[in-house]
Amino acid sequence: MEYRKIKDQDKDGDVVADDIESLHGKALSAGNFATLGGSSSEKSKWKRKSIVTLALTVLTSSQAILIVWSKRAGKYEYCVTTANFLVEALKCAFSLAALGRIWRNEGVTEDNRLSTTLDEVSVYPIPAVLYLVKNLLQYYIFAYVDAPGYQILKNLNIISTGVLYRIILKKKLSEIQWAAFILLCAGCTTAQLNPSSDHVLQTPFQGWVMAIVMALLSGFAGVYTEAIIKKRPSRNINVQNFWLYVFGMAFNAIAIVIQDFDAVMNKGFFHGYSLITFLMILNHALSGIAVSMVMKYADNIVKVYSTSVAMLLTAVVSVFLFGFHLSLAFFLGSTVVSVSIYLHSIGKLQK
Amino acid sequence: MEYRKIKDQDKDGDVVADDIESLHGKALSAGNFATLGGSSSEKSKWKRKSIVTLALTVLTSSQAILIVWSKRAGKYEYCVTTANFLVEALKCAFSLAALGRIWRNEGVTEDNRLSTTLDEVSVYPIPAVLYLVKNLLQYYIFAYVDAPGYQILKNLNIISTGVLYRIILKKKLSEIQWAAFILLCAGCTTAQLNPSSDHVLQTPFQGWVMAIVMALLSGFAGVYTEAIIKKRPSRNINVQNFWLYVFGMAFNAIAIVIQDFDAVMNKGFFHGYSLITFLMILNHALSGIAVSMVMKYADNIVKVYSTSVAMLLTAVVSVFLFGFHLSLAFFLGSTVVSVSIYLHSIGKLQK
Numbered sequence: 001m002e003y004r005k006i007k008d009q010d011k012d013g014d015v016v017a018d019d020i021e022s023l024h025g026k027a028l029s030a031g032n033f034a035t036l037g038g039s040s041s042e043k044s045k046w047k048r049k050s051i052v053t054l055a056l057t058v059l060t061s062s063q064a065i066l067i068v069w070s071k072r073a074g075k076y077e078y079c080v081t082t083a084n085f086l087v088e089a090l091k092c093a094f095s096l097a098a099l100g101r102i103w104r105n106e107g108v109t110e111d112n113r114l115s116t117t118l119d120e121v122s123v124y125p126i127p128a129v130l131y132l133v134k135n136l137l138q139y140y141i142f143a144y145v146d147a148p149g150y151q152i153l154k155n156l157n158i159i160s161t162g163v164l165y166r167i168i169l170k171k172k173l174s175e176i177q178w179a180a181f182i183l184l185c186a187g188c189t190t191a192q193l194n195p196s197s198d199h200v201l202q203t204p205f206q207g208w209v210m211a212i213v214m215a216l217l218s219g220f221a222g223v224y225t226e227a228i229i230k231k232r233p234s235r236n237i238n239v240q241n242f243w244l245y246v247f248g249m250a251f252n253a254i255a256i257v258i259q260d261f262d263a264v265m266n267k268g269f270f271h272g273y274s275l276i277t278f279l280m281i282l283n284h285a286l287s288g289i290a291v292s293m294v295m296k297y298a299d300n301i302v303k304v305y306s307t308s309v310a311m312l313l314t315a316v317v318s319v320f321l322f323g324f325h326l327s328l329a330f331f332l333g334s335t336v337v338s339v340s341i342y343l344h345s346i347g348k349l350q351k
Numbered sequence: 352m353e354y355r356k357i358k359d360q361d362k363d364g365d366v367v368a369d370d371i372e373s374l375h376g377k378a379l380s381a382g383n384f385a386t387l388g389g390s391s392s393e394k395s396k397w398k399r400k401s402i403v404t405l406a407l408t409v410l411t412s413s414q415a416i417l418i419v420w421s422k423r424a425g426k427y428e429y430c431v432t433t434a435n436f437l438v439e440a441l442k443c444a445f446s447l448a449a450l451g452r453i454w455r456n457e458g459v460t461e462d463n464r465l466s467t468t469l470d471e472v473s474v475y476p477i478p479a480v481l482y483l484v485k486n487l488l489q490y491y492i493f494a495y496v497d498a499p500g501y502q503i504l505k506n507l508n509i510i511s512t513g514v515l516y517r518i519i520l521k522k523k524l525s526e527i528q529w530a531a532f533i534l535l536c537a538g539c540t541t542a543q544l545n546p547s548s549d550h551v552l553q554t555p556f557q558g559w560v561m562a563i564v565m566a567l568l569s570g571f572a573g574v575y576t577e578a579i580i581k582k583r584p585s586r587n588i589n590v591q592n593f594w595l596y597v598f599g600m601a602f603n604a605i606a607i608v609i610q611d612f613d614a615v616m617n618k619g620f621f622h623g624y625s626l627i628t629f630l631m632i633l634n635h636a637l638s639g640i641a642v643s644m645v646m647k648y649a650d651n652i653v654k655v656y657s658t659s660v661a662m663l664l665t666a667v668v669s670v671f672l673f674g675f676h677l678s679l680a681f682f683l684g685s686t687v688v689s690v691s692i693y694l695h696s697i698g699k700l701q702k
Contacts, residue, residue, distance in 0.1 A: 152679070156693060176527065179690050186686045189679075195546040197679050325466065328503070328548050329680065330448075335537045336687055339530050343694070346526060 045297070052293040053306050059287035060310035061317065066283055068322060070276045077272035079260040081252060083281055088248035090285035095242040102236065112236040116243065123228055124243045127221060128251035134217045137210060144207030147198040152192060153211040158185040158304055160212075160219030165300050168223045173301070176347030181301075183340040188308050191315070191333025222303065226295045237296045241289065305344065308337055396648070403644035404657050410638035411661035412668065417634055421627045428623035430611040432603060434632055439599035441636035446593040466637060467594065474579055475594045479602035485568045489557060495558030500551040501545060504562040509536040509655055511563075511570030516651050519574045527698030532652075534691040539659050541683025542666070551664040571656065577646045588647045592640065593617065599616060643650070656695065659688055 102112055145153060162181045165171060173181065203211070229240050256264060263271070294303045312334050318324040453463050496504060512534045516522060524532065554562070580591050608616060614622070644653045663685050669675040 176694070179694055179697075183687060183690055186683045186690075190541050190687075192681045193544065193680055193683075198676075201677075201679055201682075223525055325549075326552075328552055329544055331552075332537045332541045332544075336534060336541075339534055339537075344525070346530075 032070060049298045049302070052290060052297050053302055056224050056287060056290040056303065057296050057310045057313065059283060059290050060307050061313040063280075063283050063287055064311070064314040065317060065321065066276065066280050070280065073217035079263055079271070081256045081260045082269055083277065085249060085252040085256060086281050087284045087288065088245050088252055090281060091288050092242060092245040092249060093299070094285065094289060095238045095245060098238045099236070099242065102238065111234050112239060114239060114242065116239075120232070121251045125247040125251075127225065127244065129248045129295060130217055130221045131248075131251070133183070134221070136216055137214050137217070141207065141210045142212065142319075144210065145203050146199065148194070148196060149203065152189055152197060152200045152346055153207075154215070155189045155192075155202070156211060157218045158188065158308070160215040161172065161222055161300050161304050164216070164219040164223045165226075168214045168220075169227060169299075171299070174347040176343050177301075180340040180343035180347060181304075182334050183343070184305065184308055187336030187340055188311060189333070190336060191312060191330045193327070193329035210281055222295075222300045225292070226300050229292065229295045240296075241292050244292070245288075254266075301344075304343060309341070312337060352435070400649045401647050403641060404653055407638060407641040407645050407654065407657045408661045408664065410634060410641050411658050412664040414631075414634050414638055415662070415665040416668060416672065417627065419632050419669060421631065429628055430607070430614055430622070432611045433605045433615060433620055434628065435631050436600060436603040436607060438635045438639065439596050439603055441632060442639050443593060443596040443600060445636065445640060446589045446596060449589045450587070450593065453589065462585050463590060464600075465590055465593065467590075471583070472594055476598040476602075478576065479597065479598045481568060481572045481575075482599075482602070485565060485572070488565050488568070492558060492561045492565065495561065496554050497550065498546070500554065501562075503540055503548060503551045504554070504558075505566070505569075506536050506540045506543075507562055509539065509565035509659070511566040512573055512651050512655050515567070515570040515574045516577075519571075520578060520650075522650070525698040527694050531691040531694035531698060532655075534687050534694070535656065535659055538684045538687030538691055539662060540684070541687060542663060542681045544678070544680035545685070547611045552681045573646075573651045576643070577651050580643065587600060588643060591647075592643050595638075595643070652695075656692060660692070663688060 041152060065343065099112065099114065106112070162173065162178070166173060227246075229237070232240070291303060294306065312330075315324065315326060315330055319326060427455065450463065450465065457463070492501060509532065513524065513529070517524060576595075580588070583591070640655060663681075666675065666677060666681055670677060
């Protein structure tokens with residue numbers, strides 16, 4: 001539970017939504033981004049895209065490994081809200097540090113200055129709102145679905161991301177890429193199957209509706225972040241991140257006051273923290289930044305593939321680290337995911 | 352066990368192998384078939400292909416339903432060898448009846464006459480030999496794999512059929528069609544997953560080797576039948592079937608003498624037969640003929656897709672007939688198989 005909450009915030013917390021109409025009006029097509037952002041050559045773009053994708057994959061899988069490690073080491077009694085706040089604060093600090101370096105080397109320009117307009121900054125609090133709504137729903141969905149069932153249902157995010165990516169960002173996926181996306185969802189779910197997975201089929205109607213709503217919220221969040229970050233392609237990503245994370249900090253501070261004010265006051269802010277808690281916070285901060293970078297230099301589709309591959313990597317690494325056994329379902333799911341990645345790349349060429 | 356033996360013979364018993372060298376020499380390419388067999392229009396060809404494929408799908412799924420029915424009704428004590436013999440005899444009778452009709456309507460021609468040359472008929476006994484080898488191996492593989500595990504490993508047939516189809520018949524599959532074929536194998540296996548499926552991962556090395564050898568034998572058998580039947584495209588399929596089944600009868604008669612001579616002599620040929628036994632024999636005979644027709648008018652790839660879809664259909668029908676429950680794995684596998692079929696058809700267009 002604790003992990004999931006941090007993780008969900010991390011993935012969706014750096015999400016900014018804008019008014020859909022305004023986005024439509026400005027026609028944020030792939031072509032626009034390509035021409036506006038084209039300061040470096042295609043090759044260096046590809047290299048940057050590969051590096052951020054690789055970073056996201058490695059960070060996401062090490063995230064899951066840290067969780068297993070922390071579970072093995074016993075339960076932690078820290079406040080989830082304080083950990084979430086620290087993740088946001090750390091991301092803010094990293095963004096400022098990166099900006100400081102850039103200012104020293106390149107000087108302050110229109111694109112990397114921190115000061116902003118109301119028009120630019122007004123959309124940045126929205127991800128935090130989306131996050132709050134999703135977190136609220138998350139408490140309700142456990143009335144209908146158990147935790148492993150919820151992990152299975154979360155794969156609906158893959159489909160919702162694809163659909164909203166198409167609708168909101170108006171980017172086209174080829175027929176083969178759509179097929180690949182359905183396969184990615186089926187493959188990831190297959191890889192996670194265990195003997196008790198069939199319980200999820202007994203989910204009542206309300207549970208399905210909530211799972212779909214949450215998948216849509218999560219998809220919206222991801223696609224909106226991409227829209228907002230790419231809306232100003234020349235704006236420095238660290239400035240964009242800074243504003244995203246500032247509002248993340250603010251909303252998490254409110255959450256601390258509402259939910260855990262007494263605990264923090266009586267036991268202290270860092271009560272129950274251990275080395276592994278700090279490592280998890282560091283990891284979540286870094287992978288949050290990696291998500292933003294993938295949104296800036298690649299897209300939500302790459303993000304989904306990256307986190308899916310991370311899920312498979314985690315399982316393989318866990319075999320060596322923790323002596324886990326891989327199931328036949330895992331091998332079948334991995335095969336389907338691999339074919340999906342292949343088809344996605346083929347589909348791109350034939351588009 | 353009893354069912355599997357009938358079924359395996361049925362699928363692979365109508366298989367004829369030729370000398371690979373001679374096939375290569377005669378360059379049985381897809382193009383050849385298309386020009387040689389082109390007496391009717393494309394549309395009627397497509398219609399005929401659809402009808403035989405549909406027939407195979409329906410017959411194969413009703414086959415599986417008959418098995419479930421027979422299992423529910425209790426065990427049968429009939430000799431498997433006599434049932435196999437009757438299947439071949441019935442197929443022979445059907446072929447002769449069809450030929451009789453054709454002779455009455457069209458007269459005896461070069462293409463539909465029953466008499467044959469040694470050159471033509473010499474390859475027809477080979478399927479029976481392949482069948483014997485495979486049946487022999489089947490007894491040995493159960494030393495390493497249990498029956499449900501064997502059902503899982505049999506999905507390797509899909510891959511071996513694709514590979515041998517490419518190598519022996521020299522027909523090309525597009526990249527997307529290869530991807531679709533891997534997905535078909537993964538999807539069918541996923542749909543068959545149950546909580547004990549992981550046992551198959553503990554299969555010892557010898558078991559894997561035997562499973563692969565059996566998959567290759569099965570694939571060889573299927574692809575060879577297609578090669579032989581299509582080698583003489585103008586030759587009437589019923590004549591080709593007649594000769595295939597005559598040798599099937601002969602080899603099954605030998606099997607009766609070797610394995611069940613005493614039982615048949617003491618208890619009689621039809622000892623232990625019931626209505627359902629006769630229905631299963633009739634069904635196997637008809638689906639055996641449907642396999643031949645698919646080989647003649649379509650190909651092994653269509654056959655593999657048809658029997659895979661039949662497997663899924665069976666499960667769905669069993670929900671209504673026997674109150675079976677569909678697992679999450681079944682839905683995921685069905686999704687992957689559906690996408691595979693879609694990709695196969697897309698891949699054909701783009702080839």
